[in-house]
Amino acid sequence: MYTPCTPRSPQQVPEGCTAALLESSELLNADYTTHLSMSELKRLAQISSTRKLEWLAARLAAKYLFLSQFQMGQPAVPRENHLVKLTSERLRRHSAWMYRNVEVLPPDEGQDEKPVLTWCGARRNENISLSHAAGISCASLSATPTAIDIEVATSRVTAFYRKTFTTAERKWVNASARNNDFQSRWFFTLLWTLKESALKLKMLSTATLWQLPRLEIKELPDLRFDDTSALDHLVSFPIRIKEPQGELPVQVAVAGTHEWVLTVMNSRPGVV
Numbered sequence: 636m637y638t639p640c641t642p643r644s645p646q647q648v649p650e651g652c653t654a655a656l657l658e659s660s661e662l663l664n665a666d667y668t669t670h671l672s673m674s675e676l677k678r679l680a681q682i683s684s685t686r687k688l689e690w691l692a693a694r695l696a697a698k699y700l701f702l703s704q705f706q707m708g709q710p711a712v713p714r715e716n717h718l719v720k721l722t723s724e725r726l727r728r729h730s731a732w733m734y735r736n737v738e739v740l741p742p743d744e745g746q747d748e749k750p751v752l753t754w755c756g757a758r759r760n761e762n763i764s765l766s767h768a769a770g771i772s773c774a775s776l777s778a779t780p781t782a783i784d785i786e787v788a789t790s791r792v793t794a795f796y797r798k799t800f801t802t803a804e805r806k807w808v809n810a811s812a813r814n815n816d817f818q819s820r821w822f823f824t825l826l827w828t829l830k831e832s833a834l835k836l837k838m839l840s841t842a843t844l845w846q847l848p849r850l851e852i853k854e855l856p857d858l859r860f861d862d863t864s865a866l867d868h869l870v871s872f873p874i875r876i877k878e879p880q881g882e883l884p885v886q887v888a889v890a891g892t893h894e895w896v897l898t899v900m901n902s903r904p905g906v907v
């Protein structure tokens with residue numbers, strides 16, 4: 636018998652990764668707390684008022700990706716080179732009841748960790764990752780561990796660049812940015828998102844933000860800003876992440892605008 640909690644598609648999680656972006660401003664004209672479960676509402680009450688909308692937008696993006704895949708039996712959006720930009724209209728494709736029944740929860744062991752997904756109270760195998768920055772939130776959904784990170788391309792003090800990036804990384808930024816200050820900030824932000832994504836992927840010994848300067852992003856391709864600055868177009872390439880204990884090959888997809896940079900990372904080729 637079909638009940639609302641029964642998937643229309645086989646239970647198996649499709650290969651690949653989908654990612655979505657949602658600006659907080661899309662949430663201003665309706666009350667989306669009706670899309671949260673009781674546990675999520677309790678958690679929302681603990682979030683500072685300045686972060687509430689971003690927190691909510693990240694969860695709605697993850698729930699949207701899950702519901703679209705769950706209902707259609709296929710990814711919510713074409714997988715390759717595509718980032719779906721959600722709007723309040725697009726969010727309405729699923730009912731508040733459906734959203735409430737997908738929960739994005741902190742794992743049992745702690746709050747400051749990779750979130751987990753449940754559907755109608757049962758834990759799901761999909762991997763989700765969330766990120767938010769300055770009024771913009773994003774989520775990724777995949778069968779295998781994937782990490783997403785978004786950062787605003789702001790300028791930092793010189794000491795930050797010197798301490799956080801290796802000589803080889805700084806050389807790569809200089810070559811890519813071609814003496815353009817804005818592009819230099821943008822490429823450094825890209826490197827930072829790659830390091831944070833690596834942390835979130837949880838496949839390295841490096842476990843805290845303070846250890847990020849120990850990581851080196853290696854084998855970066857020759858990138859031009861124009862290749863990566865179209866909002867809905869993800870540019871995908873392999874890199875290696877070096878830490879004192881060894882190296883990890885990963886595949887990354889990058890998108891951005893003049894304001895921000897977004898990266899999605901997976902350890903398997905062909906997923907992002």
Ligand SMILES: CC(C)(COP(=O)(O)OP(=O)(O)OC[C@H]1O[C@@H](n2cnc3c(N)ncnc32)[C@H](O)[C@@H]1OP(=O)(O)O)[C@@H](O)C(=O)NCCC(=O)NCCS
Nearest residue numbers: 690747748749750765766767784785831834835842843844
């Ligand atoms: C995970 C981490 C890189 C997040 O970076 P950030 O740019 O500040 O935040 P983002 O918006 O990109 O990502 C936050 C999301 O990542 C997820 N997250 C948090 N900790 C995580 C972890 N250890 N691993 C994977 N994902 C994590 C959460 O879903 C969080 O969203 P939520 O708060 O809405 O639930 C950072 O918090 C971190 O390194 N934590 C590890 C512990 C640590 O270093 N603590 C000292 C912090 S000063």
